[in-house]
Amino acid sequence: MLLGCIGDDFTGSSDLANTLSKQGMRVTQFSGVPTTGAAPSVEAGVVALKSRSIPAKEAVAQSLQALEWLKAQGCTQFLFKYCSTFDSTPEGNIGPVAEALAEALDARKVVVCPAFPGAGRTIYQGHLFVHDRLLNESGMEHHPLNPMTDADIGRWLARQTAMPIGHVRFPEVRSGAAAIAEALAHADAKGARLIVVDALSDADLMEIGTALDGATLLTGGSGIAMGLPANFRRQGLLSGEGSTWQGVEGTCVVLSGSCSTATRGQVGRHRDAGLPALEITAEDAVSGRLDPQAIAGWAMAQAGRPLVFSSADPAQVRAAQEAYGREKVAAAIEHAFADIARALVAAGIGRLVVAGGETSGAVVEGLGLTALEIGPEIAPGAPALRSTPPGGRPVALALKSGNFGGPDFFAEADAILRGN
Structure with a gap:
């Protein structure tokens, strides 16, 4: 294994795996830290954690455990992947994890670049934009778990870590690439350890990737990985063999736990089309009134592409959090979707589309999926995936970060997961 990646959620990890696969690396995504070694054919390993919104100390411990496993697989370069909207709180978890990984690897000139132009995320003057809006004016300021109230990445990061922070303009x-490498060296000479790097296009990310040839550690969104495979290719280290993909027939069900603007639009498009939909409320989840078997039975009996969702608007989410507590609501909804997913797999489902990073993580963990095959891209940041639950049959999955995908993402995902 050449490149070792640590993702702080499951959808972001599949996004990264998709980016590396498109650039010609043989990639496997692992659910949590594996207990056995990787196959010799794996060139890039992505360890998907569920560490974005847990206490910072736990996120650091899990990330360091993943780092040790990746080091044992022979990796020479490491990437800490987080969301392209820098989802975090003033306490972490991006800063503490980046700091811990840098210290463990004795790494300097550690790039911080969440840019993902394909999804509208760019960095200019150290500020993160979502399309034409500053991050804190994009709707992310209302995120139920990680509200982003400052678009200045260096300033936000400085609240999370004591490591000196620099900036490449x-x-x-x-x-x-040569100018970027020189600027990184200059920032390092001035004492900066974590260095925010501007990027407005994929071409910028490719140049940044070239400049990072031989870098021990880098951090960012999936876009920061675009230029890395070419470095290994120039050294003759890649096999040049592409991945294969086979779709799965059978029933497709959509599970949506994201409250993002994009996902609520996708839910609305689904319902406007007259397709079957069943809403789960926070009250239902917290009270324990939900019956996963009954919900799975309802879904399997529907014609078309049934949707089970809890994608409420921000006001409803805040009301539920105030009534029951933020962490209790989030945990209850995640557990509910994991239970529903298990019931669906037991009923013989063929395809599963999941919206929301936390929901996706809960579903993958609930199904006991340990490794996922990377398939074709459905939308920027969202590839098709295929895995086999313990004792079950293969299932094709789409794990979508909340704000990713166009209005018809659910239908588009279904078609690609089927193999069309």
Whole structure:
């Protein structure tokens, strides 16, 4: 294994795996830290954790455990992947994890670049934009778990870590890989350890990737990985063999636990089309009134592509959090979707589309999936996946971060997971 990646959630990890696969690496995504070694053919391993919204100390411990496993697989470069909207709180978890990994690897000039232009995330003057809006004006300021109230990445990061922070400006990025490498060295000489790097396009990310040839550690969204495979290819280290993909027939069910603007639009499009939909409320989940077997039975009996969702608007989410507590509501909904997913797999489902990073993590963990095959891209940041639950039959999955995908993502995902 050449490149070792640590993702702080499951959808982001599949996004990263998709990016590396498209650039020609043989990739396997692992659910949690594996207990056995990886196959010799794996060139990039992505360890998907569920560490974005847990206490910072736990996130650091899990990330260091993943690092040790990846080191044991022979990796020479490491990437800490987080969301392209830098989802975190003033306490973490991005800063504490990045700091711990840098210390463990004795790494300097550690790039911080959540840019993902394909999904509208860009960095200019150290500020993160979502399309034409600053991050804190994009709707992310209302995120139920990690409200982002400051678009200045260096300033937000400085609240999470004591490591000195630097910045590589856009003119230096646009000047190409050599200028980027020189700017990183200059920031390092001034004492910066974590260095925010501007990026407005995929071409910028490719140049940044070239500049990071030989870097021990880098951090960012999936876009920061775009230029890395070419470095290994120039050294003759890649096999050049592409991945294969086979769709799965059978019933498709959509599970949506995301409250993001994009996902609520996708839920609305589904319902406007007259397709079957069943809403789960926070009250139902917290009270324990939900019957996963009955919900799975309802879904399997529907014609078309049934949707089970809890994608409420921000006001409803806040009301539920105030009534029951933020962590209790989140945990109850995640457990509910994991139980429903298990019931669906037991009933013989063929395809599962999951919206929301926390929901996706709960579903993958609930199904006991340990490794996922990377398939074709459904939308930027969302590839098709295939795995086999213990004792079950293969299932094709789409794990979608909340804000990713267009209005018809559910239908598009279903078609690709089927193999069309």
